[in-house]
Amino acid sequence: MADQLLQQIVNSLLIGSVYALVAIGLTLIWGVMNVLNFAHGDFLMLGMFIAFWCYTLFKMDPLLSIPVCAALLFLLGVGVYRFIISKVMKGPGLAQLVVTFGVSIFLANLAVMLWTPDFRLIEKPLLAGTWSLGSVQLSIPKFVASVGSVVVSAAVFLFLKKTRTGKAILAVEMNRDAALLMGINTERINSLSFGIGSALVGIAGAFLSMYYYIYPQVGGLFGLISFCIVALGGFGSIEGAFIAGILIGLVQTLGGYFFDPAYKYALVFLVYLITVWIRPQGLMG
C-alpha cells in the first residue's frame, strides 16, 4: 500500500512536470497577446514528429534533437504569428479563437496526409529502462523528461526576470500601451513570445517522444489539459502554470489510484472548476 503510494506520487511528478512545460508555452503566448492558441496541442505533436524523424532519418536521439525541435517550432510559431495571428489581432476576439482552431485542424490533417495515421515509437532511445529504487520503479526516460522539463521551465523563468528581452516581454504582458510608450517594439515582442511559447512546446514534444507514442492526434488531450493548467495557474503566469501542472499531475494520478481511474480526468476538471469558482483569476493570477 505505502509502496504504491510512493510510486504514484513519483509518477504524478513525472507527468506533472511535463504538463507544466507544455502549459508554460501556452500561458506565455496568452499573457503577452491575449491569444489562446488552440493549435498548441498540435504544435506538441509536431515537436514529437520532428524528434521521431530526426531519430529515424539521422539516428539522432531525442535528447540531441531538442535544439532542432525548439528551433523549428520557434520558426513555426513566429511564422504563424506573422502571417496569421497578427492579421486577425485587429479583428474581434472570436476571430483569433477561430483562426487558431483552424490552424489546429489544418496541422492534424496535414500530419495524417504526410505521415499517415499510424502510431510511431522511438524504439531505442539513448536512455531507456527502469531504475528500481526500493519498491519504486522509476522509468529513466520519464525521469529525464521530467528533470529536463523542470530545467527548461526554470530557464524560461530566469530569462523573463533577468534579461532585457525577458523584461520587455513581461512589460508588454503587464501593460501593452505603457510598454509601447517606453519604446518597446511590441510587434517584435509578440512574435518573439509566440516563437518562444512554441519552442517550449517543441521541447516538451522531444521529451515526450522518448516514451510516448506519436501519431497525428496525439496533441488532443495534452492540449486540453494544458488549457486547464493555464486557467488554473492564472492566465499568463509562468509560476502559476508550473505549480498547476504539478497539481494536475497529482490529482490525475492519485485520484485515479485512490478514487477511480474512470474519473481521473473528470477530477482534473473538477479541481479546475472549484478553483475558478473560488479564485476566478487562477492560483497566481
Added chain:
Amino acid sequence: MGNVTRRSFLIGGSALALSPWLVSPVLAAPKTIKIGALYPLTGNLASTGLDCRRGVEMAVAIINGKYDLSLPLAKTEGLPNLGGATLEVVWADTRGEPKNGQAEAERVVTQDKVAGVIGAYQSSVTKTASQATERLSIPYVCSDSSSPTLTERGLKYFFRVSPHDGIFAHDQFSFLKDLAAQKKHKVQTLGVLYENTEFGSNVGKEDLKYAQEYGYQVAADISYTNNATDVTSEVGRLIKANPDVLLHASYITDAILFTKTFKEMGFNPKGMLTMAGYIEPGYLPAVKADGNFIIVRSTFALDLAKKKPLVGQVADLFKKKFGIEMSENAARSFMAPFVLAEAINRAKSTEAEAIVKALHDTNIPGDQVIYPWKGIQFDPKTQQNIHATGTLVQIQDQQYVTVWPFESAAKDVIWPFPAWKSRK
C-alpha cells in the same frame, strides 16, 4: 427572411423532412449498386479505419471482378442476377464519433441512395448509425463491431456477421478452463480492465458475469477513460491487486500505453488475455517485442491458411494489392460486402424489404468464409450470425499465432507470461 412567408417556410421544411420517403425505390436493375461504408477515416482511429477500408476494397474488387476463389460472387463479374451490376462504395468518415456516424449514415442513405450500409468498427458509432438506417428502412450489415448490445435491440434492418464480445469473453473463459484441464495451469484470480465507452464497458460486464459463473475471484475491476495521457494509476491498482490473469478490453492507443506502462512498472500476471487494440496492425510495430506473449481474441489469423487454403489465397491477393499483410481488422470488414451483395443478388432487387428477406435466408457455407466458422446464417430474432466464433492468438516472436482452440492451434500456448525483468 424578407420574402419567405411562414407558410412557404413550413411547406419547404416539411418537404425537406419528408424527402427520404418521397424517393421511390429503384426497381430496374441498375448498372452499379451503391453501398455506404462508414469508418473512422480521420481522427484517433484513422489507422484502424484505413485498415478496415482495405478489407472492404479487397472484397469489392473480388465481387466486381472474376476470381477463382470459393468466396460468394467471386467467379462472376458483378452480381449475375442483376445483369452483372457492380458494387460502388460510398465512403463516409465517422471521425470515430457516434454523432457523425448517425449523420453520415443519414447522408449516404438520403443523398447517395445506397442500397445498404456497412461499418463502422466502433460499436458506439455503429449503434447510432444503425439507428439512423433503421429509421430510414435501409439494411445494415456489420462485420466489425463487437458490442453484444447491437444485436439485442430488436432492430429489423441490422444484421451482424462477426462474433460479439459476449462470444469473445466466453471464449476467454473456455480457454482458461481448457488450460486448467489440459495443460494443468490453474488460475484463481482475475483483473478486469476495460475502457469506458460502449465497447469496453460491455466487455467488462460480460467478463464479470462469466467470472462469477466460472468461479473465478475478481481481484480488480478497473474501468478507465480511453485515450489517456498516462495510465500509471491504473497499473498501480493492478499491481496492488496482483491478479493471476489480466483481461483487458482496449482500443489501440491505450493498448500501446498500457503495454509500455506494464513493462515500466513491472506488472507480471501469469497471462494477459486482451481484445481489439492489441491486434490492430499499428500495435506490434509500435511496441515490438514488448507485445510478445500477450494473448488476443481474434476471428482471423494468417496461419489459418494451413487448414483453409482460401485464407492463404485471399491473404496473397491482399498483400499484392496493398503491399502489407492482411490484418484481423481488414479480414473482419472484408466479409460484410459479400454478405450484403450475396443477399442483393438473391433478392434480384435493391429494394430494402427484399434485401432484408434475402438476408434472413442467408446460408453461406463454411468453405466460403475466411474464418474458422461453420458458415453464415442469421438468428431469426437477433439477426446475429449463429456460426460466428472466435479464436485466441498469442504474440510469439512478434507474430500472431493461433493457440486456442487447442485442436486448431498452430503453436503451443506459452504460459505463464515471462516476467518483464527476465526478458532480453
